[in-house]
Amino acid sequence: MIKINTLGAILFSALTINSFAQSDEKVLRELFTEALENQQSYKWLGELCAIGPRLAGSTGAQEAVEWGFQTMSKMDFDTVYLQEISVPHWVRGAEKATWEGKATSFPYPLAVTSLGGSVSTPPGGLVARVVEVGDYNELDSLGKLGKLQDVIVFYNYPMKQHFIKTFHAYSDAVKYRWMGAVRASEYGAKAVVIRSLTLRTDDFPHTGSMTYEGAEKKIPAGAISTIAADNLSRMLRNDPQGKLRLVLESQDFGRTVSYNVIADKFGAEYPEEIMLMGGHLDSWDLAEGAHDDGAGCVHAMGAADLLMKRKSPLKRTLRVVLYMNEEFGLDGARMYAKATEEQDHVIAIESDAGGYIPRGFSFDTDSVNLLKIQRFQPLFVPYGLFEFIPGGSGADVGQIRGKNMVLGGLRPESQRYFDVHHAATDVYGAVHPRELEFGTAAMAGLIYLLDKYDIPSRPRKN
Amino acid sequence: MIKINTLGAILFSALTINSFAQSDEKVLRELFTEALENQQSYKWLGELCAIGPRLAGSTGAQEAVEWGFQTMSKMDFDTVYLQEISVPHWVRGAEKATWEGKATSFPYPLAVTSLGGSVSTPPGGLVARVVEVGDYNELDSLGKLGKLQDVIVFYNYPMKQHFIKTFHAYSDAVKYRWMGAVRASEYGAKAVVIRSLTLRTDDFPHTGSMTYEGAEKKIPAGAISTIAADNLSRMLRNDPQGKLRLVLESQDFGRTVSYNVIADKFGAEYPEEIMLMGGHLDSWDLAEGAHDDGAGCVHAMGAADLLMKRKSPLKRTLRVVLYMNEEFGLDGARMYAKATEEQDHVIAIESDAGGYIPRGFSFDTDSVNLLKIQRFQPLFVPYGLFEFIPGGSGADVGQIRGKNMVLGGLRPESQRYFDVHHAATDVYGAVHPRELEFGTAAMAGLIYLLDKYDIPSRPRKN
Structure with a gap:
């Protein structure tokens, strides 16, 4: 039985694929051609950047927000609107880290940046001995011995090169950025610096979110470049009594108002069924x-543009959401x-993994939908998109809760992503026009197919 | 019958895959881990660059040549040797192109470079009207009307954005670089300039090989940047009588001696069967x-290094060839x-398509071998390597003629390749360490499997 069922499934699958092959192949070819020739997403990204x-x-x-609203208002959407939200307003100030020890005859500069939301160091900065820890086990061992009192804890946990997808290396290491200050403050540390979350050896510090949740005392937290981390580690070995002068200034202005930007093209047959594509408008500073994530915004906008310019309208409502404050x-x-x-919401697809050449999509949905999509x-x-796998969608669309829906995430090639992630290197010139447009066309193609084949299914009159 | 055969093939295939899955998965995992953690190819590429x-x-x-010989002599090869060859010795000189027309009040500079082997312009350069042609049809039409006598022909044929793989766009456009001078000289043109072969809009001219074969008169040939091509085209429309001053100096020193660098690790069981990996040592100037093609050299060297450091020796002889003068x-x-x-030669695998993240291999072999490899x-x-397809191998290994052999080419992602191809942008900083190392590990993994499973087959005593 199993064999026959397998065979049946294979034959059915082959027939089904053939049945949509010709017309759908043609549509995908048109979408990719249009995207690659016009490069509209890339032009928009230039404006946004x-x-x-x-x-x-x-x-x-x-x-x-104004750019997103104005730009989408000129497109073929039926309506474009803002959704008011409350966001934090934190502003980075002066930042400097210098090693003052016997290993150098002068204060040795280390490239540093505050983590997002870090409290400020006192006026003039703070000066303290540094204790390097490889991980939380080492932190706890030293902390329980009282050796972290009044020091700067230096988390030197690298993103590991052996991971194939760099997001796995990030997931493995990001806990030191997120919880490092809370954990070190428990042992009386004055501040923390982490090794930047990148797989490159370079001199750009990478910022990112952190928490003070559960901390009795909020201590300043920064990230130093990987070169600075290697240098600091070496200088510490030579001179364990050397000190770090740390200036991490910032101001917290409480909360302010901002907006999501939303645009709808109503579906021709089932306007109440929403197919959402999104990215986030905000970036690190x-x-x-x-x-991160200009690419995601223009992926969604560009894909919508490609779909709305086609002669035959989509059956379901197409919605683009440019989210505010993912970071x-x-x-x-x-x-x-x-x-x-x-x-x-029948579908919500997010692009928040960069503008690199796409390798596929991951889907957070049930196995019936997944098999249909695969x-x-x-x-x-x-x-070049071969991965159609179960997995996470994205931080923004992942907030949507719905029954029988398809949450998805575009999966670009990840090797270069953490070279630029949350760092000064995340600039327009780091995005390749053709690679970006492949993502746009892929998202358009996926939405086209999901709309055409009514995935996920909803009750129909016929 | 067909159905049953299909099912049989699928079941057999599944069983076979399972049978090698565990040990071979482990070996591949080790090869990729070693490559990504040590980044030996990337270090060598830094030395070469x-x-x-x-x-x-x-x-x-x-x-x-000396670097290749010395470096491979320090590795675990049994022998490293040079193979003497004769190569051309052509040296680029001063290069300049300026538009002298009414559209600008001053000589307007256009970024230009000689094609490889171009004859020199006369002392002081040459000045002539420019006629733009879109393709050879237009060249022939204008040429037959006598309109190309004493002009500079400007081939403004772009690499087409709609191609998915950029090598196809290159194949489509490269005929103007290769034959443009010969074809234009037939109609009395004084010189040619081509639009650079890149998909980017930037100001870097791209050189490359050309021929004078069949030309009665050798005329100078250069490439201008894509920005220069767009500017020249626009200025020509405004002022068809404007002139281009072209300085393309070079010297041809005839031929000289150089070398291929070859290294062998003798096979433990079948030393007479050669598995070759290669790239080319020479580059454009x-x-x-x-x-192009430092990456290919260090792919081959790095893959050999990974394989020779394993405990179990290969059955067949592993050979690395660093070819001289592919270009x-x-x-x-x-x-x-x-x-x-x-x-x-049982196997010859070339890497000459860049150091970008690999997407697979193409194979020039018979269908029996291809199915085994697939x-x-x-x-x-x-x-991330999913393409195991029939196709070309590479210009260097493609010269080898053998019976029942596997010629193969590593196929990296191609989107960024022509950004740097034959241009000033092809520098070490354009290569990503992890992307490069994926190629190294993939080549090692392929050779490991072909050796283990005796592909292609040879008569055996048992």
Whole structure:
């Protein structure tokens, strides 16, 4: 029985693929051709990046909201609107780290940046001995011996090169950025610095979110570049009594108002069924957020543009959401999910893993939907997308709760992503026009197929 | 019958894959881990690029030969040797192109470079009207009307964005670089310039090989950047009588001596059966040839290093060939193929498509071998290599003629390749360490499997 069923499934699958092969192959070919020839997403990304950094609460973020609203208003959407949200307003100040020990005859500079939301060091900075720890086990051992009192804890846990997908290396290491200050403050540390979360050896520090949840005392937290981390580690071995002078200034202005930008093209047959594509408008404040997540915004906008320019309209409503403040609290995503919980989201696809050449999609859905979607994979292989796998969607669309829905995430090649992630290197020039446009076309193609084949299914009159 | 056969094949295939899955998965995992953690290929590439440009016949090429010989002599090979060849010795001189027309009030500079082997312009350069042609049809139409006499022909044929793999766009456009001078000289043109072969809009001219074969008169040939091509085209429309002043100086020193660098690790069981991995040591003279083809050299060297460091020796002989002068006449490849025609090459894998993240391999072999190799594909998918397709191998290993052999080519992601190809942008910094090492490990993994499973087959005593 198993053999026959397998055979049946294979034959059915082959027939089904053939049945959609010709017309759907043609549509995908058109979408990719249009994207590669016009490079509309890449042009939009240039405009967005020209605004500069877009940390939630900043004027850059506000300009980005206006840009998103104006740009999508010129497209073929039926409606474009803003959704008000509350976001933090934290502003980075002077930042400096210098090693003052016998290993150098002068204060040796180490490239440093504050983690997002870090409290400020006192005026003039703080000076303290540094204790390097490899991981939390070592932190606990030293902390329980009282050796971390009044020191700067230096978490030197690297992203591990052996991981194949760099996001796995990130997941493995990010706990030191997120919880490092809380954990070190328990043992009386004055501040923490972490090794930047990148797989490159270079001199760019990488910022990112952190928490003080559960901390009795908030201590400043920064990241130093991987070169600085290697240097600091070496100098510490030579001179364990050397000190680090740390200036991490910032100001917390409480909360302010910002917006998600939302655009709808109503479906021709089932307008109440929403197919969402999204990215986040905000970025960290060290660069232009070209990959994170300007790329995701223009992927969604570009894919919508390709689909709306086709002659035959989509059956379901196409929605683009440019989320505000993914980086610093998910405020936009939470507000959006709450405000739309009565709406029927059938699909929500996020692009928030960079503008690199796409290798596929991951899907958070049930196995019936997944199998249906995986049947489309051969249509995408000619364009280099071969991974149609179960997995997470994205931090923003992942907030949406719905029954029988398809949450998905575009999966670009990940090798270069953490070279630029949350660092000064995340600029327009780091995005390749063709690689970006492959992502746009892939998202458009996926939405086209899901709409055409009514995936996930909903009750129909016929 | 067909159904049952299909089922049988599927079940057999599944069983076979399972039978090698555990041990072979483990070996591949080890090879990729070692490559990603040690990054030996990337370190070697840094040394090779530090030499500078390595055009055949240049001192840089000679230094590269010495570097290859010395470096491989320190590895675990049984023998390392040089194979003498004859190569051209052509040296680029001053290069300048300026538009002198009414559209600008001053000579407007256009970024230009000579094609490889171009004859020199006369002392002081030449000045002539420019006629732009889109393709050879237009050339012939205008030429037959006598409109190309004494002009500079400007081939403004772009690489087409709609191609998915950029090598196809290159194949489509490269005929204007290769034959443009010959074709234009037939109509009395004084010189030619082509639009550079890249998909980017930037200001770097791209050189490359050309021919004078069949030309009664050799005329100078250059490439201008894509920005210069767009500017020249626009200025020509405004002012068809404007002139281009073209300085393309070079010297041809005839031929000189150079070398292929060859290293062998004798096989433990079948030393007469040769598994070759190769890249080319020479580069164009505008940059470091990091992707083209420093990457290929260190792919082959790094893969050999990984394989020779394993405890169990390979059954067949492993050979690395660093070819000289792929770019400017294939001299090394031709000499190698001729000198070794009595040897039994079972496998020859080339890496000459850049150091970008690999997407698979193409194979020039019979269908029996191809099907056997394609069964390995699932082992590589976790590392992002999914294409195991029939296709070309490479210009160098493609010279080898043998019976029942596997010629193969590593196929990296191609989107960024022509950004740097034959241009000043092909430098070490354009190569990503992890992306490069994926190629090294993939080549090692493929050779490991072909050796273990005796592909292609040879008569055995048992």
